[in-house]
Amino acid sequence: MNETTIVKTTTWSAGPGCHGGCGVLAHIKNGKLVKIEGDPDHPWNQGRLCARALAMTQYIDHKDRLKSPLKRVGKRGDDKFEEISWDEAFDIIEKKMKKIRKDFGPESMIFSMGTGRDIGPWICMLAYAFGSPNVMFALSGNSCYSPRIAALDTIQGDYSVFDGAQWLEGRYDNPEYEVPECMIIWGYNISATCPDNLFGHWIIDLMKKGTKIITIDPRLSFFASRSKYWLQIRPGTDAALALGFLHVIIKEELYDKAFLENFTDGPRLIRKDTGKLLRESDLISSGSKDNFVVFDQISGLPVIWDTSKQGYRSKEDSQLIQEKDVQPALIGSFEILLPDDSMVTCTTAWEKFKESTNAYTPRAVEKITLVPETIIIKAARFYAKAKPASIHWGVPIDMTPEITPLCHAIASLWALTGNLDVPGGNVFSRPAFNAVAYALPGAEGVIKLKDPKQDIPRIGKDDYGPFNEFIWRCQTDKVIDQIFSDDPYPVKGLWMQTCNPLSGIGMDPKRWQKALEKLDFIVGVDLFMNASLRYADIILPAATFLEKEGVRSWWVPLQTINKAVSVEGCRPDIEINFELSKRFDPDFKWEKIHDLFDEILAPSGMNFKELSKKGWALPPENHASRPYRRHEKGLLRKDGKKGFVTPSGKFELYSTLRENWGLEALPYFKEPPFTPISRPDLYKDYPLILSTGRRSPAFFHAEHRNIPWLRTLDPDPVCEIHPETAEKYQISSGEWVMVENWVGKARFKAKVTKIVPTWMVMATHGWWFPEKKEDPLFKTFESNINMLIPMNEQGKDGLGAPIKHLLCTIRKETEADHV
Amino acid sequence: MSESKKYGLLIDYEYCTGCFTCQVACCQENGWQAPLTGIKVMEIVQDMPRDKAYLTFLPFPTELCVLCAKRTRKGLDPACVKHCMANCLTYGKFTDLAEELEKKPRMVLWSPL
Numbered sequence: 053m054n055e056t057t058i059v060k061t062t063t064w065s066a067g068p069g070c071h072g073g074c075g076v077l078a079h080i081k082n083g084k085l086v087k088i089e090g091d092p093d094h095p096w097n098q099g100r101l102c103a104r105a106l107a108m109t110q111y112i113d114h115k116d117r118l119k120s121p122l123k124r125v126g127k128r129g130d131d132k133f134e135e136i137s138w139d140e141a142f143d144i145i146e147k148k149m150k151k152i153r154k155d156f157g158p159e160s161m162i163f164s165m166g167t168g169r170d171i172g173p174w175i176c177m178l179a180y181a182f183g184s185p186n187v188m189f190a191l192s193g194n195s196c197y198s199p200r201i202a203a204l205d206t207i208q209g210d211y212s213v214f215d216g217a218q219w220l221e222g223r224y225d226n227p228e229y230e231v232p233e234c235m236i237i238w239g240y241n242i243s244a245t246c247p248d249n250l251f252g253h254w255i256i257d258l259m260k261k262g263t264k265i266i267t268i269d270p271r272l273s274f275f276a277s278r279s280k281y282w283l284q285i286r287p288g289t290d291a292a293l294a295l296g297f298l299h300v301i302i303k304e305e306l307y308d309k310a311f312l313e314n315f316t317d318g319p320r321l322i323r324k325d326t327g328k329l330l331r332e333s334d335l336i337s338s339g340s341k342d343n344f345v346v347f348d349q350i351s352g353l354p355v356i357w358d359t360s361k362q363g364y365r366s367k368e369d370s371q372l373i374q375e376k377d378v379q380p381a382l383i384g385s386f387e388i389l390l391p392d393d394s395m396v397t398c399t400t401a402w403e404k405f406k407e408s409t410n411a412y413t414p415r416a417v418e419k420i421t422l423v424p425e426t427i428i429i430k431a432a433r434f435y436a437k438a439k440p441a442s443i444h445w446g447v448p449i450d451m452t453p454e455i456t457p458l459c460h461a462i463a464s465l466w467a468l469t470g471n472l473d474v475p476g477g478n479v480f481s482r483p484a485f486n487a488v489a490y491a492l493p494g495a496e497g498v499i500k501l502k503d504p505k506q507d508i509p510r511i512g513k514d515d516y517g518p519f520n521e522f523i524w525r526c527q528t529d530k531v532i533d534q535i536f537s538d539d540p541y542p543v544k545g546l547w548m549q550t551c552n553p554l555s556g557i558g559m560d561p562k563r564w565q566k567a568l569e570k571l572d573f574i575v576g577v578d579l580f581m582n583a584s585l586r587y588a589d590i591i592l593p594a595a596t597f598l599e600k601e602g603v604r605s606w607w608v609p610l611q612t613i614n615k616a617v618s619v620e621g622c623r624p625d626i627e628i629n630f631e632l633s634k635r636f637d638p639d640f641k642w643e644k645i646h647d648l649f650d651e652i653l654a655p656s657g658m659n660f661k662e663l664s665k666k667g668w669a670l671p672p673e674n675h676a677s678r679p680y681r682r683h684e685k686g687l688l689r690k691d692g693k694k695g696f697v698t699p700s701g702k703f704e705l706y707s708t709l710r711e712n713w714g715l716e717a718l719p720y721f722k723e724p725p726f727t728p729i730s731r732p733d734l735y736k737d738y739p740l741i742l743s744t745g746r747r748s749p750a751f752f753h754a755e756h757r758n759i760p761w762l763r764t765l766d767p768d769p770v771c772e773i774h775p776e777t778a779e780k781y782q783i784s785s786g787e788w789v790m791v792e793n794w795v796g797k798a799r800f801k802a803k804v805t806k807i808v809p810t811w812m813v814m815a816t817h818g819w820w821f822p823e824k825k826e827d828p829l830f831k832t833f834e835s836n837i838n839m840l841i842p843m844n845e846q847g848k849d850g851l852g853a854p855i856k857h858l859l860c861t862i863r864k865e866t867e868a869d870h871v
Numbered sequence: 872m873s874e875s876k877k878y879g880l881l882i883d884y885e886y887c888t889g890c891f892t893c894q895v896a897c898c899q900e901n902g903w904q905a906p907l908t909g910i911k912v913m914e915i916v917q918d919m920p921r922d923k924a925y926l927t928f929l930p931f932p933t934e935l936c937v938l939c940a941k942r943t944r945k946g947l948d949p950a951c952v953k954h955c956m957a958n959c960l961t962y963g964k965f966t967d968l969a970e971e972l973e974k975k976p977r978m979v980l981w982s983p984l
Binding site: 087088089090099100101102103106107109242243252253256257259260272273274276277278749750760761762763764765805806807 | 885886888889890891892894895896898899900904905906916918922924925926927928953954955956957958959
């Protein structure tokens with residue numbers, strides 16, 4: 053067989069490392085990958101393909117690929133391992149993990165993953181088959197994507213993303229679609245391509261079709277240079293800016309009044325005495341806490357908003373009043389009679405919402421954010437008047453402790469300007485055909501715990517509302533605490549799959565190192581040796597996306613991953629986890645992997661084989677997973693009523709759930725924990741704002757440093773410093789510098805550039821040196837910016853972390869730094 | 872005007888995002904080992920008045936560029952053009968590309984061969 057065959061498949065996970073979705077053509081000759089290309093017929097990437105996917109031939113047959121299971125024979129952290137067979141590896145894992153389960157309970161095993169890839173469902177499958185609810189995304193404050201999803205679920209019931217016509221046949225040419233007049237790019241840089249299940253360059257397609265850009269970024273990004281308005285924001289002050297936009301839009305009445313009246317909870321009454329929602333149970337002793345009250349301007353009386361029926365009724369009558377016969381007041385102050393004959397003064401949620409923006413005049417916001425007042429006003433007006441307009445936000449939104457109030461403010465922008473679920477706006481994103489593999493925040497899938505009781509010991513579940521309501525993961529900072537405290541129960545083992553906390557995802561990595569040292573049993577599953585794997589007892593070699601089958605239903609389209617090649621010795625994650633799931637759970641639900649795939653895909657009416665043949669599928673018209681205007685059509689709610697999947701059924705300007713959780717129900721800004729304003733004491737010694745995480749097109753987080761074609765694009769750990777700042781600190785481009793603060797220090801190569809402002813340095817993340825094999829840990833602590841980032845700074849709801857806005861100083865490195 | 876037989880690359884550098892796809896696509900197609908490549912993306916931070924700056928990326932075909940002769944003979948685009956994430960590279964006859972060049976600013980026409 054010397055012929056080249058071409059296999060059509062979908063990128064996701066190991067390989068490019070990203071969130072996937074691109075259609076590719078894998079050219080296979082004699083069982084080897086000889087070339088990879090973008091599939092021109094695929095609606096997602098339309099023939100295009102990124103640098104990391106194009107480097108697959110260097111990745112898949114890399115000489116350093118792990119190709120046999122390994123057993124640790126030395127100390128933890130050392131490089132002493134011996135090869136064992138897959139059978140022996142599985143037997144050891146089964147025996148050790150069953151012992152932990154017997155002695156300490158299944159929750160004593162933590163199942164840890166990195167970024168959102170196809171490993172998500174399969175790691176849940178394994179953890180749940182073992183009986184543990186403790187699936188961990190290993191980033192402090194879980195601060196990537198989950199917080200944004202949970203925040204939007206809280207106030208609008210579903211997540212939403214910018215509309216690049218990805219839902220439609222024919223994409224941009226589909227007559228249903230409208231090109232946005234304006235797009236706000238909020239904390240996102242394109243060169244690294246694709247975040248959050250979107251194809252980054254769709255934005256370029258839209259710009260060519262006329263979309264004008266507003267960029268919010270402290271760095272001079274590609275977008276910043278090509279924007280109508282560039283708002284060079286001080287990191288961590290985004291909520292103040294969003295509130296400033298809202299201030300302008302409300303003051304100048306640039307909002308969509310019909311949306312405000314019909315689809316928000318604006319008329320809900322809020323008690324002035326408690327500052328909380330007036331509920332039916334306040335008016336009538338037999339009333340429900342889940343029903344709310346509005347003031348009807350026609351009758352001059354309070355009227356109940358019955359959330360179970362999604363309609364108005366009087367407090368005496370169970371019959372609904374016709375909508376046209378109720379005119380809920382949006383503004384004003386009302387005296388409401390309580391059952392004890394006392395009166396309580398109430399105002400509306402809209403009044404309270406407006407009040408929350410009062411302090412954020414453009415002038416006040418300029419002081420906080422450093423963005424000039426006039427630019428704030430112009431940008432707010434342009435966004436609000438553009439029709440349609442959308443917002444695309446990046447991960448910096450998650451990387452601040454008060455992430456939910458920030459999302460609340462930004463989501464209120466797209467809602468109040470009438471851009472929610474309209475063509476070219478921000479549209480609800482549900483998995484295609486509602487085919488849900490696993491428990492993403494807000495969606496329960498095919499893979500779940502057998503018994504809800506097994507969820508009781510999940511770490512962080514009872515500490516934080518969103519973790520109880522939407523996020524079926526443990527809270528990461530709490531997990532590390534518990535490893536050291538054994539309170540309320542000991543953590544004994546860790547399953548660590550394509551996740552490298554010592555080099556990438558772990559903040560304060562020396563603390564992670566101590567945690568890894570303390571555990572009784574660690575399994576690592578990965579493709580290349582790395583520092584974290586050196587702490588594992590058993591290492592299993594995993595496969596790239598080209599070596600496996602899978603399904604992908606992260607928004608659209610519904611796709612299969614089709615196996616193109618095998619690499620001897622390696623096994624796909626799903627096969628590893630499926631085998632062990634069967635061993636841990638005698639009643640494991642699925643016989644064969646295809647049985648599981650078929651069940652996940654069932655809502656589409658296709659099985660794996662059928663979809664695999666077809667390649668991809670888009671949901672049909674009037675399906676709940678396809679836009680537009682689903683809240684108007686009654687497609688979002690299970691009861692078929694108009695509105696949203698929130699406690700009130702409305703877009704909540706005032707969040708019921710946040711109030712229930714004892715948190716602020718309105719958006720607000722709070723100065724983050726380590727800034728020149730909040731910590732002037734630290735600022736004296738560390739007078740530069742430290743930001744990290746700017747993306748590189750060459751790497752996905754801690755991956756790809758060993759792929760020659762990619763490493764050559766970005767060979768060194770770089771720290772960007774403005775020329776004026778560099779001069780002040782006597783640093784030249786290309787010199788090695790130490791970036792340090794009160795937590796730790798790390799070594800970077802100075803890149804002197806006007807891309808960053810004078811007051812900030814940007815240090816790149818995920819750096820380790822696979823080529824420095826003389827060190828078992830590949831010098832993972834040397835240029836690791838996480839050495840300067842503390843843990844346990846999550847917000848009040850357990851989400852977010854100060855990753856984008858710390859303080860530091862810089863200096864030339866000295867001999868003493870190498871001792 | 873007689874039709875040119877010469878082919879080149881039209882680069883719309885307004886939209887080059889610096890994703891480096893062209894560079895890796897070239898290496899894969901032509902078997903270059905890093906750091907060799909037939910096209911290189913340059914980052915240009917332009918100084919502007921009032922201490923401002925403007926960021927541009929510019930793909931530059933190196934001395935190693937052969938305009939993917941093996942591909943173009945088969946009627947295919949060069950590997951860099953095929954994969955460009957921003958669709959900002961065009962391969963074609965000089966006469967045709969020159970017409971495109973007239974239509975919008977911030978473009979450059981390379982003649983590697």
